[in-house]
Amino acid sequence: MNPILTKLGKMAFFLVFTSFSVSLLAQQVPISGTVSDQAGNPLPGVNIVVEGDNVGTITEVDGKFSLAVPSTDAILVFTYIGYQTQRIPVANQSTLAVVMEESIFELEDxxxxxxxxxxxxxxxxxxxxxxxxxxxxxxxxxxxxxxxxxxxxxxxxxxxxxxxxxxxxxxxxxxxxxxxxxxxxxxxxxxxxxxxxxxxxxxxxxxxxxxxxxxxxxxxxxxxxxxxxxxxxxxxxxxGMKFRVNAYTGISDAVKTVDVLDAPTLAALKREAYTNSGRDIPEIWEDPQFQVQRTDWQDELLDQGITQNLDISLRGGSKTSSYAISAAYYNEEGMIKNSFFERFSFRINSDHQAGERLKIGENLQLTRTNGNFLNTRSAQTGVYWSSIRFHPGLPVIDENGNYGTSQVSGEFGDINNPIFTVDTEDDQTTATRLLASVYGELEIAKGLKFRANFGVDGTITDRDEFLIIIDDQIRARDQNELNRRYTEEYSLLAEYFLTYNQLFGDKHVLNLVAGYTTQQFQHEFVATQRRDFPNESPDQRFLDAGNTITDSEGNRTEDGLVSVFARANYSYANRYLLTATFRADGSSRFAEGNRWGYFPAFSAGWRVSEERFWNIPFISNLKFTVGWGQLGNQDVARNQFLALIGSGRRYSFGGEEAIGAAQSRIPNEDITWETSEILDIGAEVSLWDNRVLANINYFIKDTEDMLLPVPVVGSIGRALVPDRNIGELRNQGLEIELGYKNTIGEFSYHVSANAAFIENEARSLNAPFLESPRYGRPNQEIARTLEGHPIAVFWGWRAEGIYQNEAEIANDPGIANDPRRENGLIQPGDVRFQDLDGNGIINDQDRTVIGDPHPDVTYGLQASASYKGFDLTLFFMGEAGKDIYNADRMQGLDASYPFNLYEDVTGRWNGEGTSNSIPRLTVDRNNLNHRTSDLFIENGGFMRLKNLTVGYTLPGQYSSRVGISRARFYVTGQNIFTITDYSGIDPELGYITQENNLQLGVDYAQYPQARTWIFGLTLDF
Amino acid sequence: MRKLVVLLSMFAVGLNIGCREDLLESTPYGLSTSADFWRNGEDVVAAVNAIYEPLRDHDFYGHSEHTFSIVEDDQWRAGDHSEDQSIEELTYDPSNPQLAAGWRSKYEMISRANAVLVNAPGVEMDEDLRNRSLGEAHFLRGFSYWRLHVIYGGTPIILEEDVLAGNFNKPKASIDEMRSQIESDLLRAIELLPVNHGASEAGRVHRGTAYGLLTKLYVYQERWQDAIDSGEEVINGPYPLAPSFLDNFRIETENNPEMLFSVQALDVFASTAHRIYTTPRPWGGWDFHAPTQELVDEFEPADPRLDASLFLPGEMVDLGGDAGMQEYTTDLSQTGYHFQKFASWRTSGGLDGGQNVPILRSADVYLLVAEAKIRSGQNGDTELNAVRARVGLDPKTNATMEDIIHERRVELAGENQRYFDLLRWDKANIVDIVALLAEDRGNFNPPITFDRNKHYYFAIPQREIDVSNGILEQNDGFL
The missing domain is CATH 2.170.130.10 (TonB-dependent receptor, plug domain)
Known part of the structure; x- marks a missing residue:
């Protein structure tokens, strides 16, 4: 074990142990009473302390409390999360009935x-x-x-x-x-x-x-x-110690599937496609045994999922120590068969006043996650993609007990039976993580504190993948294989900083923070592979059982970050606010000479409502702010300043293994971080005693020195060409947040809404364009990043309907010089593309930007209400003004692929006037009707009822009888309904690769989001 | 006191973590940088081995290189790559992904060869080994340009000085410039390479390989005497025809002296996908490149090469393992046939990954010399009949180009030669490729419109045009 980990582990244990020491309280003048909310329900767990003293208590399950105060002059302070704090003088009262009011938006928060x-x-x-x-x-x-x-x-x-x-x-x-x-x-x-x-x-x-x-x-x-x-x-x-149990369980189901052809229709339409192409129809499409509808593959693949969560927590504190301990288990079985994720987590947070001037504490988090991640992002092997395309006339399991297979014919495509794939998949990743930190805070003098934090974040990830021999599916594997990949990652943190808070006179407030920090990152992995396992049974899926060692690798990387930082906040009479921040970072990611970055920022605020002249009573708070600063991004590939030689290039001579080595990376010694500069203007306003709160911000964020992978000419070979700091990107936009909260009698409600309007533009690339990942095996280009446009715009041809007859083809000036027209390769039923360069030929020069995957606006709306014991929360979210490239549908309409087709093709062009959007069926690609074009761009805007929760809290008088201070039951739905024009499964589509953001919003038949309903309860003891 | 202990221990740990002066120094653990490479002969050999590696790429001889041959009448594309249809029928766009396949693999070979040519002369090492290494680098660079030139015509020529200057975005060279670069690399290789290698180095290129490819270059250039001189170095050298035609395609004998150059494959460790592409689906293959009836009909009745080259209906094949002996039936293929030259099965079952991919055989050189003699008015019978005699066929007398065309077709069937032979013969008015391809012979040889102003070379991949920023120009006819 890492020695540092050992030390930290021991220390964390020690700190946790000491947190259980609870002190007893002294008592003098007795006082008792009840605390309730505005609806009259008793509030258990309300914190009550005597001001200026450490004497205190909390209310019982029935809202009752009793304590002794030092004298009748004492003032009791009642605090409860979510409620306004109350100060009540004891005077001569011996019983108190306190009603806590729910807090509105608190500027003092x-x-x-x-x-x-x-x-x-x-x-x-x-x-x-x-x-x-x-x-x-x-x-x-x-x-x-x-x-x-x-x-x-x-x-x-x-x-x-x-x-x-x-x-x-x-x-x-x-x-x-x-x-x-x-x-x-x-x-x-x-x-x-x-x-x-x-x-x-x-x-x-x-x-x-x-x-x-x-x-x-x-x-x-x-x-x-x-x-x-x-x-x-x-x-x-x-x-006092509070014990809480949260538990929920529920089911998830598919919201929607893609309508595809049944087996008889597929055969009929394939025959039509061959006939349209003037070709003989392959016999397999005449064969009656493949014209029997046998399987709805999506239905077979999608099952009901289960989501469960159970967690318990213990929280409380004595006069000098407080603690929070929790343990949780979350388990999700996805709606695609055999997909799952589970997490165990455990946490201990504790804080101790170790004397008048010293505070110490720790946070400890232990997590173990385990899951498998089915391939659902590939347009060649993705399981959901496969289920849309696998031949519907094939059985899941045939009469001989074997999985149905497309090996029968090349006409059925290079897809494996998706049920076979998920049934035999054995690829799990387990991650165990410890995140622990300790701190000590010493008050050196009044207002001056010194704090040190030390922490470790360690994760061990273990991926265990067994690939079986596949001999009766088309994507065969002739040897089985076990891959084990083991990764250890550590990050060690040390921070030392001083804070100084002081009030000068009665109007000048100064807060200062300054410190030094280092963080060290270590990443190490070993991976090994064996093949040729004579026995594939689960108890033999261990490395020792494999006969051939085929691969073994391992490596380590280290990063270091050394930084100093400082911040000053100054306010004058609560009216004028200034903040200045500075950080200097040295990073090992870059070559000497480019290591240190300096990041300043300034901001100022004016609370107009604090001015003496302010006399608009219903506006309780009005603040304007303006800020500017620079930030960095060092999270770029390591060692790009080194010229790397990659070994392990495999070849053989005379039947003997030979290993080669070749340059794998060309260096860029000038590489450095990316810099962002943000200008921000904001206003914050609160109305009617803070019942309404609004925040509006406008920002311009410029990214400079952006590292770009300049697309390199193929004549350089395959060596990685380093990124260069040559790009500029701008994001600018407006953000609005609104909130409203009110209570009428026992009915209280709360509405909040937010929206952001953000524009993204690549301002400078120093390259003709940036490439994105290609789609499917034909490597179709769908997106590019170009100067003057948002990143990852869709790039292709503009379609203008379908040629309805020969005359339209003959008369189209766009193809007047196109040899395809001359050779009769463009037929009625083919797509008419726009000849943008006007040369009478449809070619690569006619491509243009055809869509933008970024939403113009993203928004959320939450409304919650409670009445007596009932509570209701609705949460909507949505996006508007974004395009989706429905590549899955594009491929699903193209009969030249040997796959099943979307049911939409039944509405294809098959004679003049029959369709102006779905081209004729053909097995040829002469006109490339399904090339990247705006024919497959759809409006991806949507509004979704993301969550709906209805809850009921049992009146205290019932639950307290069984020793429960609070019991709440609820039902929550997720993804309940979606309003969208998008024809695909789900308009929420993300980035295709983890490495970069160059392709977004392309439908690859990703794992669909489910609709989930859970039932749960929360019990407080 | 306890507090003090806690505090002090925290600082102790903190200082341990925090005050590391070397925190900003980055160590490239386990990575080799160019600064510590090129130390000795072993490094040079490793660098040379790496030049061969891209030959195994799926996008090169693993599969894609053969896609350029599907236009020919000997094979139908088969398989399920729908983009192949427009390649086979010459209706493709420059953005067809098959055109881009292999471009990078070839330039990666060039890049690795250039690295050896730049660095090996300065390394302290055995002189014979240095010569051999430089010779291999020259040959493999020349070979890459050869493949680029038969497919695309002129492409950018990247040499040592371009690498040192970082100059990779270059305009395309002319056909003549390509050929003179290939010739000069091959001549240097001939000077530097040994005549032969020991068995443990089988598969490395040698002097015979370089003479063989040079012969082919000269035939393409119609430099007949040069071709004959060069080819005779092979014919008279230690590169005899294998006793049996089939020896060239069986794993045990595939590295015989006739095999001047092939992609070396080693099961599991370093195999190629080619064997999977050419075999029937139910037998573990992907069912591409189906031989046509026209090819079958071309074989003379007694020619054993038909049976050796193709699976024929009724033939029993041992698939090993549980599958065992299986009968080849017509329903395994759409055309009724598969090539059997390129695949065999392990006894334990599964396609054997040790199957090499042939690139250049002495038999090819014999036929090239015969062709050079005939086309320069000499008698080519000796070389032609040597090839025929091996398979027990009667000799020809006063052989004509027609005999050469026939013999190359059946001897080299499926070995990536015929389409490129047809192109050069059409240029020389020996065949009429336009008429040949225009003929409709059913689904597997549909009529193809060949445009002589356009189709002698394939289009340069559109991606390369796009990223070159105007420097690389598209081939004629594709604009």
Whole structure:
């Protein structure tokens, strides 16, 4: 074991152990009473302390409390999360009936910022907060999905609904073509966005999204794509132990499937296609045994999924120590057979006042996830893609007990039986992660604190994949194979910083933070492969059982980051607010001389409503802010400044193995981080005693020195050509967040809405274009990134309907000089493409930008209401003004592929006037009717009822009889309905590759998102 | 006191993590950089081995190189790559993905050869080994340009000085420039390469390989005497025809002296996909490149090469393992036939990945010399009859070009020669490719419109045109 890990582990254990020491309280003047909410329900667990003293208690299950105060002058402070704090003088009362009012939006609320907290009213940067309460008990594996639609300017781009699939988070647009994920800081520990879903959402207290430069510059060279700060729940001091159980279980089903042809229709239409092409019809299409409808492959593949979650938590605190311990199990069985994801998680947070001046504490998170990830992104082997295309006349299992196979004929395509694929798939990945940190905070003098944080984030990932021999499917494998890949990743963090808060006179407030931090990253893997396992039974799927060692590899990478940072906040009379931030980062990712980056940011705020002249009473708060700053992105491929030689090039001579070595990368010594510059203007307004809150921000975010993979001429060979810092990208947009909260008698409700209008533009590429991944085996180009356009626009031809007759072909000036027309290769029923360059030939010069996958607007709307014990929450989210390239339908209408077709082809052109959008069937590709064109671009806008929750909380008097202080039952639905024009399965489509953002919104028949219903309960003891 | 211990231990750990001065130094663990390569002869041999590796690519001899031959009358494309239809029928667009396949593999070979030519002269190593290595690099570079030139015509020529200058985006060379580059590389290879290699090095190119390809170049250039001189170096060298035609296509004997150049394949470790493409689907293959009835009819009645080259209905084939002996039946193929030259099965079952892909055989050179003699007014009987005698066929006397055309067709069936032979013979008015391809002989030899202003070369891949920013120009007729 890593020695540092051992040390940290011991320390964490020690800290946890000490957190259980509970102190006893002294008592003098007795006082008792009840605490209830506005509806009269008793509130258990309300925190009560004597002001200026550490004496306190909490209310019982029935809302009752009793304690002794030092004297009748004492003032009792009642606090409860979600309610306004009350201060009540004891005077001569011996019993109190306290009614807690729900808090509205609190300007005094604290917001977590980098290396500290700030009062919401004082913030001059752009920060959005999500209350942990809003994302509790949703049927999602993690908080990234839960974040979807909740914050203006934060888009969670999902690429399918596979179990455990996390969305890709984009803050203020896609900031770079490279890794554009935000930095995620979990309880002060900077980590990667991929790992944020390791946290059980029910453990999250709040999520802060730092959107502008002023807020995020303190994280320097990792902040260019925004920062997400996740704070997990802690215990509270002077709080009795609270025990909570959350449990839910539910089912998920497919919302929609693709309508495809049945076997007789497929055969008939294939015959038509051959006839249209003037070719003999292959016998297989006349063979009656393949004209019997046998299998609906999508139906066979899609099953009912199950989602379950169980977690328990213990939270509380003594006078000096507080703790929060939780354990959780989440399990999702997807609706595609044999797809699953599960997660165990365990957390201990504790804080201790170790004396008057010293505070220490720790956060410990242990997670184990296990899942398989079926291939659902390939237009050659994807399982859902295959289920749409596999021949409907073939059986799942034939009369001999074998899986149905397309080996019978090349006419049935190179697809394996998708049920065979999911039944025999054996590819699991297990990840075990420890994220632990300890801190100590020493108050050196009044207002001056020194804090040190140390942490470790270690993950062990183990992928175990067994590939069986396949001899009766077309994509055969003649040897079985076991692949084991084992990865260890560590990140070690050390931070030291000083904070200084001081009030000068009565109007000048100064807050300073300055510190030094280092973070070290280590990544090491070994991978090994054996083949030739004589026995494929599960108990033989271990390396020792394989007869041939075919591969073995291993490597290590290390990164280091050394940084200093400082921030100053100054406010004058609560009216004028200034923030200045600076960070310097040294990164080992770059060659000496290009290592250090400097990131300044400034912002200012004016709280107009605090001015003496302000006399608009219904506007309780009005603040304007402006900010500017620079941020960096160092998350680019390592070692690009080195010329690498790749060994292991395999060949043989005379039947003996020979190993070759060749240059695998050409170096770029000048490589450095990408810089983003953000200008942000905002206004924040609260109306009618803060019942209405509105935030409006406008921003311009320019990414400079963007690293581009310039498309290289093939004559360079295959060596990787390094990226160069030559691109410029701009995102600009408007973000609006609105909230309204009100209570009428026992009925209270809350509505919040957000929307973002963001434009993305590649301003400079220094290259004709950037390439994107190609579609399917024919390597069809669908998207390009071009100067003056958003990244990843769709690139192809413009279609103008279908030639209805010979005369239209003869008279079309667009093909007047086209040899295809002269040779009779363009026929009625073929697509008419636009001859953009006017040369009378349809060729590659006629391609243009035909669509934009980025939404013009993304929005979310949440409404919740409660009446007596009932609560209701509705959450809608949507996108508008985006295009989808429905590549799956494009291929599904093309009879030249040896696959089953979309049912839409029954509406094909088959005679004058029969169709102007679906071309004739042909097995030829002479006119390339199904080339990339706007014929297959669809409006991808949608609005989705993402969540609906109806809950009921049992009146306290019933639940308390069985020792339960609060019992809530609820039903939650996810993806309940979607309003969209999109004809495919799901309009939420994401990025095709993990490596870059150069293709988006292309339908590959990804894993569809399910509709999920769960039933759950939350019990507090 | 306890607090102090906690605090101090935290700092101890913190300092341990935090104050690492070397934190910003990046170590390329397990990676080799060009700074520590090229140390000795072993490095040079590794670099030379790597030049051969792209030959195995799916996009090169693994499959795609053969797709350029589907236009010919000997084979139907078969398979399920729908984009192949427009290649076979010459109606493709420059963006057809098959055109781009192999472009990069060939230039990767060129790049690796250039790396050896730039670096090997400065390495301290055995002089014979250096010569052999440089010779291999010259040959393989010349060979890559050869394949580029027969497919696309002129393409960019990237040489040592271009690599050093980082100059890769170049306009295409003329056909003559291509050929003179190929010739000069082959002549250098002949000077540097040994006559032969020991059995453990079988598969490395040698002097005979270079003379063989040079012969073919000269025949394409119609430099008859040069072709004859060069070809006779092969015929009179230690590269005799294998005793049996079939020896060239059976794993045990595929590295015999006749096989001047082939893609070396080793089961599991380094195989190629070619064997899978040419075999029937139910036998584990992908059913591409089906021989046509026209090819079958071309064989003389007594020619054993028909049976050796193709699976014929009624033939029993041992698929090994559980499948065992199977009868080849017509319903396994749409044309009724498959090539059997390119595949065999392990005794334990499954296609054997040790099957090499033939590229150049002495028999080909014999026929080229015979052709050069006939076309320069000499008698080519000796070389032609040597090839015929091996398979027990009667000798020809005063053989004509018609005999050569026939013999090349049956001897080299499926070996990626005929289409390119037809192109050069059409240019020399020996065959009429337009009429030949225009004939409608059913589904598997549909009428194809061959345009002499356009189709002697394939189109340059559209991607390369797009990224060259105007420097690389498309071939005539494809604009």
């Amino acid at each position: 604290l917001v977590v910022v980098g290396y500290g907290v700030q009062k919401k009213g004082d913030v001059t940067g752009t920060i959005s907060s999500v209350d942990g309460e809003d994302i509790q008990n949703l049927p999602v594996p993690g908080s990234s999905q839960a974040l979807q639609g909740r914050v203006a300017g934060v888009q969670v781009v999902r690429n399918g609904g596979a179990p455990g699939e996390r969305g890709r988070i984009r803050i203020r647009g896609t900031g770079t073509i490279n890794n554009a994920d935000p930095l995620v800081v979990i309880d002060g520990f900077p980590t990667s966005a991929e790992t944020m879903d390791d946290i059980n959402p029910n453990d999250i207290e709040s999520i802060e999204v730092l959107k502008d430069a002023s807020a995020s510059a303190i994280y320097g060279t990792r902040a260019a794509n925004g920062v997400i700060i996740i704070t997990t729940k802690k215990g509270e001091l002077n709080q």
